Amino acid sequence: MSVHVVGTVAMPTRRSVLQATGMVATAMAVPAIAQTAQPRMPRLVTVGGAITEVVYALGAESQLVGTDTTSLYPAAALKTPKVGYMRQLSAEGLLSLRPDVVIGTTEAGPPVVMDQVRSAGVKVELIVADHTWAEVQRKVQVVGRAAAREAQARDLQARLDQEWAQVQQTVATAKGRKPRVLFILSHSASPQVSGTNTAADAVIRFAGGINCMTGFEGYRPMTAESMASAAPDCILSSNQSIEAHGGVEKFWTRPELLLTPAFKRRALVTMDALLLIGMGPRLPAAVRSVHTQFQSFA
Amino acid sequence: MSAAPGRPSQARTSALKGRGSLTKRWSARAVLSAGGLLLACAFAWGSARGAFAIAPPELLRVLWDLLHGDTQASTAHQVFASIRLPRLLLGIAAGGGLGLAGALMQGLFRNPLADPGLIGVSSGAALAAGITIVVGLWWFPSMPRALGSWTLVLMAFGGSLTVTLLIYMLAQSGGTTQMGLMLLAGVAVNALASAGLGFLSFMATDEQLRNIQFWLLGSLGGARWSSVALVGTIVLAAGAVGLALARPLNALALGEAQARLLGVDVERVKRSAVVVTAVAVGAVTAATGIIGFIGLIAPHWVRLVAGPDHRIVLPASALLGAALVLAADVVARTIFSPAELPLGVLTAFIGVPMFLLMLRHLRER
Numbered sequence: 249m250s251v252h253v254v255g256t257v258a259m260p261t262r263r264s265v266l267q268a269t270g271m272v273a274t275a276m277a278v279p280a281i282a283q284t285a286q287p288r289m290p291r292l293v294t295v296g297g298a299i300t301e302v303v304y305a306l307g308a309e310s311q312l313v314g315t316d317t318t319s320l321y322p323a324a325a326l327k328t329p330k331v332g333y334m335r336q337l338s339a340e341g342l343l344s345l346r347p348d349v350v351i352g353t354t355e356a357g358p359p360v361v362m363d364q365v366r367s368a369g370v371k372v373e374l375i376v377a378d379h380t381w382a383e384v385q386r387k388v389q390v391v392g393r394a395a396a397r398e399a400q401a402r403d404l405q406a407r408l409d410q411e412w413a414q415v416q417q418t419v420a421t422a423k424g425r426k427p428r429v430l431f432i433l434s435h436s437a438s439p440q441v442s443g444t445n446t447a448a449d450a451v452i453r454f455a456g457g458i459n460c461m462t463g464f465e466g467y468r469p470m471t472a473e474s475m476a477s478a479a480p481d482c483i484l485s486s487n488q489s490i491e492a493h494g495g496v497e498k499f500w501t502r503p504e505l506l507l508t509p510a511f512k513r514r515a516l517v518t519m520d521a522l523l524l525i526g527m528g529p530r531l532p533a534a535v536r537s538v539h540t541q542f543q544s545f546a
Numbered sequence: 547m548s549a550a551p552g553r554p555s556q557a558r559t560s561a562l563k564g565r566g567s568l569t570k571r572w573s574a575r576a577v578l579s580a581g582g583l584l585l586a587c588a589f590a591w592g593s594a595r596g597a598f599a600i601a602p603p604e605l606l607r608v609l610w611d612l613l614h615g616d617t618q619a620s621t622a623h624q625v626f627a628s629i630r631l632p633r634l635l636l637g638i639a640a641g642g643g644l645g646l647a648g649a650l651m652q653g654l655f656r657n658p659l660a661d662p663g664l665i666g667v668s669s670g671a672a673l674a675a676g677i678t679i680v681v682g683l684w685w686f687p688s689m690p691r692a693l694g695s696w697t698l699v700l701m702a703f704g705g706s707l708t709v710t711l712l713i714y715m716l717a718q719s720g721g722t723t724q725m726g727l728m729l730l731a732g733v734a735v736n737a738l739a740s741a742g743l744g745f746l747s748f749m750a751t752d753e754q755l756r757n758i759q760f761w762l763l764g765s766l767g768g769a770r771w772s773s774v775a776l777v778g779t780i781v782l783a784a785g786a787v788g789l790a791l792a793r794p795l796n797a798l799a800l801g802e803a804q805a806r807l808l809g810v811d812v813e814r815v816k817r818s819a820v821v822v823t824a825v826a827v828g829a830v831t832a833a834t835g836i837i838g839f840i841g842l843i844a845p846h847w848v849r850l851v852a853g854p855d856h857r858i859v860l861p862a863s864a865l866l867g868a869a870l871v872l873a874a875d876v877v878a879r880t881i882f883s884p885a886e887l888p889l890g891v892l893t894a895f896i897g898v899p900m901f902l903l904m905l906r907h908l909r910e911r
Contacts, residue, residue, distance in 0.1 A: 314884060332885025335756050338767060339629045341884030343621065344597040355753060360768040368624040466751040 290396055293345055295334045295352030298528030299375070300325050302387050305404055305529045308395040314345040316352075321522050339364035349394040353377045379450035381412055383527050404529070411532040419456040419539050427542050429457035430480035430510070434489050438469040439504065447525035452484065454531075455538040472504030480510045482545045484538070486521035515545040577852040581865030585638070588872035592634045595876050597883040598625045628771075636769040636777060637875050638868040640834050641844075643781040643826040645867020646788050648841025649848070649860050653795035654819045655725055658849070658904065662827040662841045664732045665820060666709035669739035671831040672762060674705020676746040679757045699773070699832045706828030709735060714820055723816045764835035764890030766875050773833045784826035785864060791818055792856035799854060837890050839897020840867045846904055870896075 293314040294300040300319035303312050309324065316334045319325045331341055334352060339361045342350060349371045356362065356374060366372045373390050377383055385405060392401020429452045431442035442448035443464040452459045460478040461470070470478075483505070493499050496516065505511050523534050572580070594605060600622045608626045644662065651660040662668065678701040713735050717728030743762075747755055794815040797805040805812050827841070844867040845859055852858045871889075874896065878889045 317885075330882075330885055332882070333756075335753065336760050336765075336767075336886070336888075338597060338879060338884065338886035340625060340879060341597040341886055343625055343629075344599065344884050346621070358768060360770065364629050364770075367628060368621060469748075 290348035290394060291346060292391075292395055293331060293342060293347040293350045294319060294391075295331065295337065295350065295356040296375075297321060297522045298384070298526040299351050299353070299387055299391060301522075301526070301528040301530065302391040302404075303395065306388075306392060306395060306397050306400045308391070308397055308400075311395055313347055314342070316356075318522070321520075321526075321528075337361050339368075343368055343370065349373060351375070351391060351394055377447075377527065379445070379447050379527065381531075384408065384529065384531055387527075388529065408529055408532065415532045415536045415539070416454075418536065419454070422456050422539070422543060424543070427457050427481040427515075427545055428460040428479060428509075429482050429484050429542070430460050430475070430478060430508075432483060432485040432489060433467050435493050435502070438471060439475070439502075440467045441470045441475075442467055447527050448484070450527075451525060451531075451535060451538065454535045455542055457482070457484075457538075457542050470504075472507070475504045476507035478508075480508050482515040482517060482542060483508075483510050484517045484524075486524055487518050488521050490516075490518050510545075513545060517541045517545075571853045572851050574852070574855075574858045577848065577858050577862050578865070580851075581848075581862045581869070584869040585865050585872070588869040588876075589634060589638070592637070592872045592876050593626075593630065595880055596625070596630055597879060597886075598622070598630075600626060629769075632771050632774045633766050633769040633875070633879075634872060635774045636833065637766050637872045639774065639778045639781045640766065640830045640837060641840055641868035641871030642785065642864040643777075643830045643867075644837060644840040644871070645844035645863040645865070646781075646785055646860055647823040647827045648843075648867070649845035649856070649863035650788055650791065650795070650819045650823050651841070652845050653791075653798065653856055653859070654816060655729065656799060658846055658908065659842070659901075661839075662823050663736070663838075664729065665823060666713045666732055666735050666739065667706045667824050667827040668831055668836050668838075669736045669743075670709025671702040671706040671828060672836060673709070673739040673742050673746075675702045675761050675832075675835075676743050676758050677701070677705075679754050679761070680746045680750045699776075702832035703828050706831060707824055709739060710820065710824035710828070714817075722813060725816075760888060761835045762890070763888035764831075764837040764893070765878075765886070765888050766834055766871075767879075767886060768833070777829050777833045780829040781826050784822045784829075787818060788822040788826070789860050791815060791822070792860050795819070795856040795860075796854075799856075835890065837871065837893055839893050839901065840870055842904075843897055843900045844870060846900075 289308075289311045291313045292303060292308070292311050294303055294312065295316045297318040297320055300312070300315045301321055303309060304322055304325065312325075312328055314329045314331045315325050316331050316337070318334055319328070329345060331337055331345070334356050336358065337356065342361070342365050347370055350356075350362075350365055351373045352375070354374045354376050362372050362374070371394070373394055375383070375386050375390055385408075388401050388405045388408065392398045392404075431446075431448035431452060433440040433442060433448070441461055442459065443461050443466055444459065445465040446467065449459045460480045490496060490499050496518075499505075499516070500511065500514060510516070517538055519534060519537065522528070523530050524538070594600075594602060598621075600608065604622055605626070608623050611623065612627055612631075647662040647667075648660075651662055651664060652658050654660070655664070675698055678698050682697065682701075713728060713731045714723070716731035716735070717723050717725070719727060743758070747758060750758060794805070794810045794812075797808045797810045798812065798815060800808075802812050805815075830837070845863040848859050848862040848866055852862060871893070874892045875889055878887045878892050881887055
């Protein structure tokens with residue numbers, strides 16, 4: 249905590265960003281509501297792991313007053329107050345953190361709660377998730393604007409765009425056959441696999457693979473027989489899912505995998521779930537890594 | 547409702563008139579005052595507690611301003627007037643409706659373990675909500691934005707009424723409603739509805755699945771003034787009709803044949819009780835999702851202190867139900883603040899141990 253401005257109603261939890269001009273500004277401003285008294289960086293609540301990552305990438309973490317339960321990276325984000333699961337937020341809970349802006353994807357909700365938050369005078373920014381590079385760009389832009397760090401956002405975006413262009417170049421010039429890939433979200437009785445129109449489907453394409461499940465949208469449970477007929481060269485999954493299944497050894501003992509080409513070479517690519525399908529600022533790195541591993545299985 | 551000439555509980559009648567009863571049970575006035583006091587305490591607690599800290603002096607100022615129609619722009623005013631207060635009132639309507647409906651069902655089935663869910667109100671609402679969440683997208687492409695708004699509420703309400711009507715019709719035999727048949731039909735149709743929900747979960751995307759799941763757990767989080775007005779009106783109207791069933795239900799407690807001899811139109815009582823329950827619980831469930839066990843516990847608790855007279859059990863169950871829902875909701879919205887625990891989880895945590903105690907209690911009798 250730093251010095252408080254004389255004459256304002258001190259808010260004990262507020263990180264006062266006191267500048268030399270702040271003293272002069274207080275002479276003009278009505279101190280009843282401290283928010284407007286002087287230039288103060290907006291307080292942010294982020295709903296969605298990738299958006300939280302962007303906040304940290306912009307160095308705006310001091311403005312972060314709350315995140316949702318999907319915000320797992322970087323580790324510091326785990327220590328922020330948690331507003332719950334992104335689709336089941338609480339209006340009073342959000343407002344109790346006294347944010348200036350709540351940033352989420354269009355998955356954040358329920359809509360009634362977002363309306364209540366909006367009507368209490370808090371700005372709500374919802375970013376459309378369409379599983380494209382533009383989605384990552386939008387996240388950087390929106391967070392930059394909301395956090396009043398537009399210059400940093402432009403720099404970050406330029407850096408990410410360049411990184412992305414390089415990765416795409418690498419993937420485009422890769423030689424050899426494109427591997428047929430199956431993304432497994434989780435295992436219960438039968439594996440939940442990704443069809444089209446998901447982040448996983450996009451990542452497979454970005455990394456130069458072919459999603460071998462194209463008959464449906466979203467994630468669906470799949471039978472052993474259709475797994476065999478899909479004939480994946482390679483399985484893509486998240487570390488969390490493989491761990492939940494008891495490790496890589498256990499994973500390959502699943503009977504439905506025996507019938508796939510991937511089984512013969514034990515072709516499995518795994519990565520942290522948020523890194524792999526979070527559509528955040530680490531997407532270029534994730535795609536590069538997945539692409540390299542695909543190449544070895546092609 | 548036709549007045550029952552026979553009064554099965556003369557002792558309580560005098561208690562109702564304010565003269566002291568000689569039984570060890572509480573007098574009607576004492577029970578209803580205790581219920582009212584509990585509700586007032588729960589309301590005060592609910593007003594003062596919340597994720598957004600509003601200190602008592604500030605709260606009093608907010609209340610003062612609200613009473614004078616002075617809507618200020620301070621965040622505390624906004625939070626209280628547009629989030630917390632409608633939520634409390636919806637909680638009262640929900641708990642009152644569930645408590646009253648529970649007492650009606652237990653009176654109708656002459657079984658203290660009966661529950662509004664028995665006649666398909668909850669499963670019908672859940673099935674219709676599930677259909678709206680999963681299939682609604684094909685009808686209205688703008689569905690994700692409209693979720694939680696009127697489409698879902700109206701569909702759920704319609705679903706609960708439809709399924710209840712179906713069960714009621716299945717229980718018709720030779721011009722009368724067979725309660726045993728109604729119970730079995732209820733179990734069967736509930737199983738069918740949960741199979742339907744299972745199929746919908748299979749069809750659902752990850753997001754839709756989450757929505758169905760949270761809907762099944764119940765929450766007062768979607769409370770708005772419009773939903774309070776709608777649900778409140780419906781519950782009040784249903785409650786007025788329900789309270790008038792007290793005397794006939796007392797007669798029915800002696801058995802259907804006995805009640806008929808006492809001049810009670812038994813079929814009409816059954817029909818009214820079913821309709822009141824379906825309408826009240828249907829409206830509540832449509833607005834909040836499934837809040838379990840309130841309808842089961844509240845009447846039972848009331849009977850433990852007040853005895854079986856429906857003239858006391860019905861209103862007192864409504865009061866106690868409302869107090870229980872308000873209290874559970876305070877815990878639900880503060881325990882993991884700023885996140886929120888689904889209310890249905892809490893009522894089940896309280897409700898299941900209570901249910902087990904009730905089972906033991908009944909066996910010992």
